[in-house]
Amino acid sequence: MDPPKVLVIDDEEIARVSCRRVLAREGMTVGLASSGREGLELLMREPHDLVLVDFKMADMDGVEVVRRIHAYDPSIVTVIITGYATVEGAVAAMKEGAYDYLPKPFTPDELLIAVRRGLEKRRLDLESRALREEKEAMERNFVTMVTHQLRSPLAAILQYFEVLLAGIGGDLSESQREMLQRAKDRLESLMALINDWLDMSRLSEENIVSRLQAVDLRACLDEALKGLEWAARQKNVSLHVEIPQDLPRIHADPDTFREVLSNLISNAIKYNRVGGRVTIRARGQNGSVQVEVEDTGVGIDEREVPFVFEQFYRAKDREVREQEGTGLGLAIVRKIVRAHGGTIQVVSRKGEGSIFRVVVHAA
């Protein structure tokens, strides 16, 4: 390990030199500066573990030096050296981030005790910082690693099913094909569950808030619709968009808000009747924008309305259960909308359809 580096900032030469003698004897590397300014400059050039700062100096007082060191790098430990008369000053320095103070005059042993204690604190600080950084890096990439571990085997299995169902492994009888198709469907819904769950766990309010910007709802909606037109055609559901030209832009994170729209519309298609309608409309209202997704589908039982946004909640209805679903879509939607500082509500009538209403701030 490198020897600890200590910087002594004191305008009295005799004090600097005697500090150096004591500390160098203990194997420490000691830098000297005769003024606050010189000391700070030296610190910028060369990192130090601990700085001894004299309280009373001609150019800059010690409290100011401590404050600047702390602002530059809070992990540098500072110890203020002060005469008996200025304990209040020492307290002020501690408030600015000094770790300790050493009253003058001090013996070599007192100096060593203070310095060693400061260095020990520095070591612990650095250690815990390194651990924290390591943990953060792991957390950042954890979801990606888990995604890979969970998805890889599933992808390999699904790929075999694709090959078999395409007849590449040889001809299939009708019943073999049917069973393989079912097995593939079940695996795909497991994959969807993993995806939703990972989405849910990687969504962070902080990240969403940091990406909030003025977003054109129409463009965001177009993106969301891209992936859904096929599903709508399959079910012969027509999609209608009613957005006024002069709709204000919304204060949103484009990626996650698109997911809100796409989840709501995908539900509106999925739980619709064949040949039904999905209407997406928006309007501005005193500083906010209200977006509605209305369907003509199975509707939600009044008693179940309070629960539809809960994780893994799925309506008891047979028509709902028949559709593949993870029970996470609306929970994800609510989490995102809340991170936007918005609200989401649902109005529904059993057998007639539902309206999901999202209100977010205008930009």
Added chain:
Amino acid sequence: MATKGKILIVDDDADFAKSTKMILLADDYQVVIASDGKQGLQKVQEENPDLIILDIMMESIFEGFSLVSSLRSDPRLAAYKNIPILMVSSVRSDTGSRFAFDDPEDMGSLPEPDDYLDKPFKPKELLDRVAELIARRRA
């Protein structure tokens, strides 16, 4: 020409490599398999394929990318520089960005493949992309 072209699959998942190989064989391609990046580089030089199908995440996260960057920028491999690369991965391409890490700094600057496909893919999807990439190169 006996086959429609020679394709190198670089993937550490033997099952995935096998099913991909079956799709390609059924469509009259010739197929060579390598199970890691190092073997992949070696096969590129031995076989001089018309296309490489490359898994992004093998032993390490960056193995796939480092193969792309060697092929594209190592002067000793200049002869293989223009072989099209189709990158595949089961790590979902998240909203917008194709290769998702939460922190872009963890990604650094990475070489771009010619095309990208999420695993698993439909046989037709794969064959369309492969045909297009090979045609583009020959054009």
